Amino acid sequence: MATSSLLLLLLLISSCIISALLPAASASKTRHFKWEVGYIYASPDCNEKILMGINGQFPGPTIRAKAGDTIHVELKNTLHTEGVVIHWHGIRQFGTPWADGTASISQCAIDPEETFVYRFRVEKAGTYFYHGHYGMQRAAGLYGSLIVDAADGEEEPFRYDGEFNLLLSDWYHQSIYDQMVGLSSNPLRWIGEPQTLLINGRGQYNCSLAAHPVEGSNACRPTSKDCAPVVLRVLPNKTYRLRIASTTSLSSLNLAIGNHKMVVVEADGNHVEPFTVGDIDIYSGESYSVLVTTDQNPSSNYWLSVGVRGRKPKTSPALAIVNYRPNSPSKLPESGPPMAPEWNDYNHSKSFSYRILARRGAPKPPQSADRRIVLLNTQNKIDGYTKWSINNVSLALPPTPYLGSMRYRLKNAFDAGMPPENFPPSYDVMRPPPNPNSTQSSNAYVIGLNSTVDVILQNANALAVNVSEIHPWHLHGHEFWVVGYGDGRFGEKEVARFNLKNPPLRNTVVIFPYGWTAIRFVADNPGVWAFHCHIEPHLHMGMGVIFAEGVEHVGKIPREALACGMTAKMLMDKHRP
Amino acid sequence: MATSSLLLLLLLISSCIISALLPAASASKTRHFKWEVGYIYASPDCNEKILMGINGQFPGPTIRAKAGDTIHVELKNTLHTEGVVIHWHGIRQFGTPWADGTASISQCAIDPEETFVYRFRVEKAGTYFYHGHYGMQRAAGLYGSLIVDAADGEEEPFRYDGEFNLLLSDWYHQSIYDQMVGLSSNPLRWIGEPQTLLINGRGQYNCSLAAHPVEGSNACRPTSKDCAPVVLRVLPNKTYRLRIASTTSLSSLNLAIGNHKMVVVEADGNHVEPFTVGDIDIYSGESYSVLVTTDQNPSSNYWLSVGVRGRKPKTSPALAIVNYRPNSPSKLPESGPPMAPEWNDYNHSKSFSYRILARRGAPKPPQSADRRIVLLNTQNKIDGYTKWSINNVSLALPPTPYLGSMRYRLKNAFDAGMPPENFPPSYDVMRPPPNPNSTQSSNAYVIGLNSTVDVILQNANALAVNVSEIHPWHLHGHEFWVVGYGDGRFGEKEVARFNLKNPPLRNTVVIFPYGWTAIRFVADNPGVWAFHCHIEPHLHMGMGVIFAEGVEHVGKIPREALACGMTAKMLMDKHRP
Known part of the structure; x- marks a missing residue:
């Protein structure tokens, strides 16, 4: 009786082990890439210039994987004097916030001749891409495709030849x-x-x-x-x-x-x-x-x-x-x-x-939000320099990436205080800013882990009269539901009209001239994440914000992601002989 | 008696303190500079382009000091994605080898938005300058003058109005x-x-x-x-x-x-x-x-x-x-x-x-050398790439600066083994290399502290027939006596003809086409020092060597100079929570 119980237990344990191991082993794999970023000569439009290629290619090599796979990219920087990072656009980086590839945010830029390993899981089939996310290196040609096919045994809900x-x-x-x-x-x-x-x-x-x-x-x-x-x-x-x-x-x-x-x-x-x-x-x-x-x-x-x-x-x-x-x-x-x-x-x-709406059966958003952040997009001046600002704050990224400085609770690594949650009710979005003076800051929105957040992106008139531009906003680390669009200034009554039935999930959404766009997301991914206009010169001019959530739950950040600024100093100081 | 003895002692002590303090206080001072390196628009030749300026100026501000002064430059990097360093050309950096401003050699490049303090003593009156020493940043306009006047009470041996x-x-x-x-x-x-x-x-x-x-x-x-x-x-x-x-x-x-x-x-x-x-x-x-x-x-x-x-x-x-x-x-x-x-x-x-000879009364060289290193300068090919090589080794700088990796005895930070001390007797300097294939390496010459070294710079024919170029060689951390010049291949008999009577002290000397130049120096400055052709594209193509001496005697290297590569990793690893 005791023996047969033991045998049963052993069988039970081993079958558990087998069932835990088998699906992973059969369905998903790790795909290894060894890349070198460097300048190459190319003539993309029959005019030769130097551009940033990967392994001598422009655009960079296409990554092709299956949902559930792990991507492992050893990225060596062979630029002469510049740092580099690569962002995996549309990949959530759940549990791997240090692999998001955003300089000053998720990691230290990779120094020349150094290698950084990006290792992350691609969860969902779809059409993605990757690109540089330091200075304006994306515009130097540092990009390529990342295509994720359905996992084995899964099917996309449409057919093609x-x-x-x-x-x-x-x-x-x-x-x-x-x-x-x-x-x-x-x-x-x-x-x-x-x-x-x-x-x-x-x-x-x-x-x-x-x-x-x-x-x-x-x-x-x-x-x-x-x-x-x-x-x-x-x-x-x-x-x-x-x-x-x-x-x-x-x-x-x-x-x-x-x-x-x-x-x-x-x-x-x-x-x-x-x-x-x-x-x-x-x-x-x-x-x-x-x-x-x-x-x-x-x-x-x-x-x-x-x-x-x-x-x-x-x-x-x-x-x-x-x-x-x-x-x-x-x-x-x-x-x-x-x-x-x-x-x-x-x-x-x-x-x-x-017309872009979620396919039937897609995940629905929570029916209410815990917090609403309204972000006014304006063009501004700071000491005569033209900037883009969000609620009158133009983003100036700090030298020490947020992920490390927040994880280790370093003082003075970035501007303290929370950026504004809204803008004055008197502000007229149809006219140029009455006082175009703005401020620069590196402050960040700290968001409760697992809370549901609504963000209202409010467009406005730029510095010149009768000018309001399109801005595509991209969120790192999450997808969001696009729950509403409208013209003019967003009003409280719009909340009742939000589409909570079949809003599309996206990572990028546009605001139209003089309009607003409302998104909802669940802050369920511990890390620090950029949310910004994807127009490269606009981001360079400060058009973005930082969301931080559950940073205390972030796992062990790879040393290489911390090897700069105040995190490097802190870690080196303690040991210095 | 006891009282008067005590009084005498006190007088003696205080006069010692006064005499120790007074000359320093009256004769030399610390000169502070706060600089920002960044790109600016300028039209040096009536054609506008971006160039690297300092505090908005091109060339950078002139430093004017007196012999014995300490220069203190807080250098902030405001480039967008590039590191930067500044070398103080002709300044010996005795006791401050980390302030020599050579990326990959004396310090880690300064990251964007970070500040590095260069603090060093200018020992000798004269005409000097400073410039970038990372990639080809000198050629981007990163340079300026450094003029050292005679110390108070000292006089130059010539008069002018x-x-x-x-x-x-x-x-x-x-x-x-x-x-x-x-x-x-x-x-x-x-x-x-x-x-x-x-x-x-x-x-x-x-x-x-x-x-x-x-x-x-x-x-x-x-x-x-x-x-x-x-x-x-x-x-x-x-x-x-x-x-x-x-x-x-x-x-x-x-x-x-x-x-x-x-x-x-x-x-x-x-x-x-x-x-x-x-x-x-x-x-x-x-x-x-x-x-x-x-x-x-x-x-x-x-x-x-x-x-x-x-x-x-x-x-x-x-x-x-x-x-x-x-x-x-x-x-x-x-x-x-x-x-x-x-x-x-x-x-x-x-x-x-x-005709350039030392003024009477100038320091004379030791009458003999402890070691002779003969450096053959050739143009070569490595995998089809054109390089310059020294004794068939083309210098490839390592990502971790030598000063830190040698001071902490890190393994594999640069290529092990000593580079060659000479070249084959059969090599014909008047003809293109019979086998143009060369190798790249980061290996270094380790030199006994306080030993006297002769270096023979031997010029040769480049890759093309009947071409031999001028190369001005610059030594960091030292001055050297130019003890001889000659045409063709250097021979043993030339040693007896070395000028040991009034050879000029310099930090840069030229080799003429198909000729040789002999220098002698005393390796009395603990640190790691570049010796290289000062032509920017030639150095970029590998035309230099590394001298290391007494690195175990180097004092405490500032943390910021070590905050990259393997030194950062080593110091961070030990502490990592």
């Missing part, structure tokens, strides 16, 4: 050093519109492929494979998934394919209720999947066109060719590239954004 | 990032000749002030004060000291003043036996003082001209105006600017260098 990945960006001929100095100068030297739009790192400067096609004038014949147009080789009557992500520095984009409709099925790694459109808007920091059925005249090829939205375009659209096999890829499409909507047709943009 | 300070440099329109990537590329992209030569940070691009003078054609009228020609306002029949230092990236220079002779009195902070010349050669890293007597027709102004030596010049000479008061400074000199000697007239250059 093939897929293409399109990573969109904009391109400047001026170096990022020149750009950063100009943006930090008094008077401001604005970076202007990009020279070129790129699809998968390729574009054509000052030349429309449609007017002067590939086989046409020399002026637009790509002089190297770097800048040859992307070709999407398709078969007739099939359905293709286009994964589209935007890592632009400045531009908001619109994408369309001649004659073809698109069915939107994914936004920022979340399934959305499918809807059909002729074109999609995509803002910096966003990603979408659309399904395209090749149901048009198969004897023709078609243009895929990417143009600028929200700012008066001075940049030619980027073009790719949808090549119906067996046509030659160099066969000119019979009709011109699709025209983008007027750059300032915001109703068109809004109607697209408003 | 006034002085001028001329800091010479060369200027490229290409960014240092582009330059660094080009130099690190396969195939090599050489930086070419500079666009402009600068005097005190001013020059005129693509335009000869002499042909198109200040008041002449618009093409050469300086469009801003940044690029207006330097004017030296003099009175007739006076004697002026011209302090001249070169911090060029590439160019060797020649300086002359129309109609005037110059008496050379100082080289690299050491008095030399005065000699009279019509022009002087000055190589990157060198400094001179010359005395000029204004004994020419006082109704005229005169050109001071700086041209290129040793490389076929593609750069217009830099011009300044010696303005005899009360003439207008814009009055054109009656005769054209003095012509520089032919660029490849090496006999002219050698005859100048050979």
Whole structure:
């Protein structure tokens, strides 16, 4: 009896062990990458310049993984005098806040010739990307795609016969050093519109492929494979998934394919209720999947066109060719590239954004929030320097990353005190700031762990009269539900109208000119997280805030993430012989 | 009796205290500077670009001190993503090896927004300068003058009525990032000749002030004060000291003043036996003082001209105006600017260098050396990349500075083993390397403390046939006696001919094409010291060696100098909670 009980117990224990081990071993794996970030020569738009590549490639290598996998990137910095970090955009970093890749926030920048290991889990299938998050290094070309497929045995709720990945960006001929100095100068030297739009790192400067096609004038014949147009080789009557992500520095984009409709099925790694459109808007920091059925005249090829939205375009659209096999890829499409909507047709943009709703069965938001933070977006002046401010505070990142300084409760590592939760009721969002003077600070919003937070992003008039810009806001460490949009100033009565039934989950959302956007999220990820405008020059000019939650629950931060500033000093001092 | 003894003792003690304190208090002081390094817009040659300034100035502020003073510079890095250090060129840093300002050697680069305190004593009157010593930041404009006057009560052994300070440099329109990537590329992209030569940070691009003078054609009228020609306002029949230092990236220079002779009195902070010349050669890293007597027709102004030596010049000479008061400074000199000697007239250059000898009474070298290190300078290939090598080793600096890793005896912080002391007897210095393949290493020469070392710098043919270049070698932490020069390969019999009677003390010395130069120094300064070609792209391509001496005697290295790489890890690890 005692023996059989023991045997039973042993069997029970071993079956527990087996059941605990088996699923992990069979379903998910660790994917190893060894990368070197360094400057390379490249001609993304037929004009050679130096840019930041990874392992000699631009854009960086595509990471492809399955949901549940662990990504392990040994990142070596081979820049000569600059630090570097890489942010994994859209990856939650649950339990690994030090791997979020944000300089001054989650880790110390990696010194030249040093290596940092990014190790994190990708939880959810979807279309993601990665990019530099130090100074304006993203705009120097430091980016690439991160595609997560459904875990083995799981399925996406839509079918397709093939897929293409399109990573969109904009391109400047001026170096990022020149750009950063100009943006930090008094008077401001604005970076202007990009020279070129790129699809998968390729574009054509000052030349429309449609007017002067590939086989046409020399002026637009790509002089190297770097800048040859992307070709999407398709078969007739099939359905293709286009994964589209935007890592632009400045531009908001619109994408369309001649004659073809698109069915939107994914936004920022979340399934959305499918809807059909002729074109999609995509803002910096966003990603979408659309399904395209090749149901048009198969004897023709078609243009895929990417143009600028929200700012008066001075940049030619980027073009790719949808090549119906067996046509030659160099066969000119019979009709011109699709025209983008007027750059300032915001109703068109809004109607697209408003149609993005969660697919049935998606997780619903909590029905109420514990806290509401209202963030007024204004353009300001500080000692004559042009800045962007949130509730009149322009973000100045501290030299010691918050994650370490908060974890070790260091004094004076960043500005004390909580930033404002709201802005004065008298503030008129339709007019330039009556007093444009603002302040710089590194202070942070401390949020109760597991609390539900509403953030109202309130747009306003910039410094000039009748100017209000689009700002795509990106949240690190979380996804949020987009529970409402509106024009003008947000009012208390809007809360009752929040969409709590099927709001989409996202990591990036836009505020339209003079409008507001309401999001809700659960602060369930111990760490310190940036929430900021994804327009690179705007962030450089202070357009962001810091959220900290449950930092006392953060696990052991890798030494390398702490090896700078006050955390390094504290840890070194104690030991110093 | 007991009382009077006590009184005597007290008197004795207090007089000791007074005598110990008084000279220090009266004669030397600590000079405080608070500097910020950051990019600024400037137009040194009427073409605007961003460059590295200090407190908004280019060149950086001039430090003026007296021998025996302590210099205290709080240096804040306000670059956006780059580290920075500053080297105090010609200052021995006796007892303060961590203040030598060499990234990877004496300290960790200062992170953005961080401050490092350089505190060191200036021992000897003379003409010095300071500059960046990380990547190619010197070539980005990070330099300025450091002038040390004789201590109170001391006198220089020559008289003058006034002085001028001329800091010479060369200027490229290409960014240092582009330059660094080009130099690190396969195939090599050489930086070419500079666009402009600068005097005190001013020059005129693509335009000869002499042909198109200040008041002449618009093409050469300086469009801003940044690029207006330097004017030296003099009175007739006076004697002026011209302090001249070169911090060029590439160019060797020649300086002359129309109609005037110059008496050379100082080289690299050491008095030399005065000699009279019509022009002087000055190589990157060198400094001179010359005395000029204004004994020419006082109704005229005169050109001071700086041209290129040793490389076929593609750069217009830099011009300044010696303005005899009360003439207008814009009055054109009656005769054209003095012509520089032919660029490849090496006999002219050698005859100048050979005339530089120590002034009577200067310290003499030890009569024999404990060790001789022969350093063959060759251009090489490593995996197809063009490099410069010393005894077939191209210097690759380690991420952890030597000073810290050696002081704490860290393993694997740099390549073990001693670099070669000599090169094969069969090597033909007159021909390209028979096997151009070289190796990269971070290994270092460890030298016995207080030993006397001879170094023979042996020049050779570069990769191309019939090419051998000038290389000015600069030693950190010491001065050395230049005991011999010669053509062709150095031979044992030359040792007997070394000048041990009146060799000049210097910190920089040149090797002429296909020639050798012998130096002797006493390794009396505990620390780790670079010895390298002062041509910025050559150092970037590996042209240097590391000398380490008595590192176990180095005092407490400031924490900030250790806060990177393996020293940071070691010190942090021990303590980590």
